Amino acid sequence: MPTTLKITPPLEGVLCITLNRPEALNALNTQLLGELADTLNSADCDDNVRAVVITGSAKAFAAGADINEMAERDLVGMLEDPRQHHWATITRFRKPIIAAVNGYALGGGCELAMHADIIIAGESALFGQPEINLGIMPGAGGTQRLLRAVGKSLATQMVLTGEPISARRALEAGLISEITQPELTLERAMAIATRIAAKAPLAVRLARESLHKAMDTDLATGLRFERHAFTLLAGTADRKEGIRAFQEKRPATFQGH
Numbered sequence: 001m002p003t004t005l006k007i008t009p010p011l012e013g014v015l016c017i018t019l020n021r022p023e024a025l026n027a028l029n030t031q032l033l034g035e036l037a038d039t040l041n042s043a044d045c046d047d048n049v050r051a052v053v054i055t056g057s058a059k060a061f062a063a064g065a066d067i068n069e070m071a072e073r074d075l076v077g078m079l080e081d082p083r084q085h086h087w088a089t090i091t092r093f094r095k096p097i098i099a100a101v102n103g104y105a106l107g108g109g110c111e112l113a114m115h116a117d118i119i120i121a122g123e124s125a126l127f128g129q130p131e132i133n134l135g136i137m138p139g140a141g142g143t144q145r146l147l148r149a150v151g152k153s154l155a156t157q158m159v160l161t162g163e164p165i166s167a168r169r170a171l172e173a174g175l176i177s178e179i180t181q182p183e184l185t186l187e188r189a190m191a192i193a194t195r196i197a198a199k200a201p202l203a204v205r206l207a208r209e210s211l212h213k214a215m216d217t218d219l220a221t222g223l224r225f226e227r228h229a230f231t232l233l234a235g236t237a238d239r240k241e242g243i244r245a246f247q248e249k250r251p252a253t254f255q256g257h
């Protein structure tokens with residue numbers, strides 16, 4: 001049983017994971033990251049899970065890597081750091097993740113939010129990469145994903161000054177898709193996840209993969225991937241069901257094959 005996470009069993013296909021290290025503002029120590037990776041690994045193979053919501057507390061989504069733990073690692077310790085395997089597992093997860101962010105999303109916390117497919121934030125959320133203040137730099141995607149999300153100028157400003165941005169600024173820059181009142185952030189993220197969970201899972205999976213391709217490939221390759229994925233879906237029962245349901249003017253019931 002995880003001790004650094006609270007896990008709500010899947011409801012309407014949505015698994016909700018709450019980061020739970022209140023004593024350290026949900027700092028991502030090895031144990032928490034490992035438990036998160038294990039939970040996502042199991043959820044990947046669980047047909048009852050079609051989308052995941054990750055959230056934190058009102059004060060902190062996550063305040064970054066655990067600095068006290070990091071302080072004990074020398075160069076060899078960093079090279080052999082198990083956390084990189086946990087990050088890789090989180091990156092490989094194949095189902096949509098919605099991050100519901102309130103309070104601090106700093107360093108590894110901002111990087112974790114950026115692993116999500118969609119970020120919904122409360123109006124008091126703060127996003128930042130303050131590693132530079134510790135004499136280090138982001139190491140879990142903070143330079144790569146942030147730049148792709150908000151562009152070169154703002155990403156550089158955030159990474160080199162360490163100053164966080166508000167939820168409003170994050171919305172303008174395209175880092176997040178919606179702002180809510182803090183007490184409604186989780187509810188809104190769950191509603192979006194529930195909508196996605198009701199769609200045809202294979203279509204969701206391939207559409208998501210195709211969107212990811214847009215982040216790390218050239219246009220021609222991305223377009224080819226999209227066309228292949230679109231064509232592959234012609235072989236699914238859910239496509240037949242979706243089209244038939246439209247013609248019969250009824251809601252579709254997707255089975256995942």
Ligand code: CAA
Nearest residue numbers: 023024025027063064065066067068106107108130139140
């Ligand atoms: N690691 C370990 N402990 C942390 C932590 C972190 N990242 N962030 C906060 N805490 C702990 C504090 O030490 C404090 O513990 P004690 O009560 O035992 O002293 C507790 O959480 C509450 O924190 P504060 O008293 O500091 O709360 P605050 O409201 O005054 O300030 C804050 C909040 C601005 C977020 C401040 O805690 C802070 O600056 N935290 C560090 C943020 C940071 O630098 N993150 C980047 C880490 S490096 C990284 O993330 C690299 C990577 O992934 C690759």
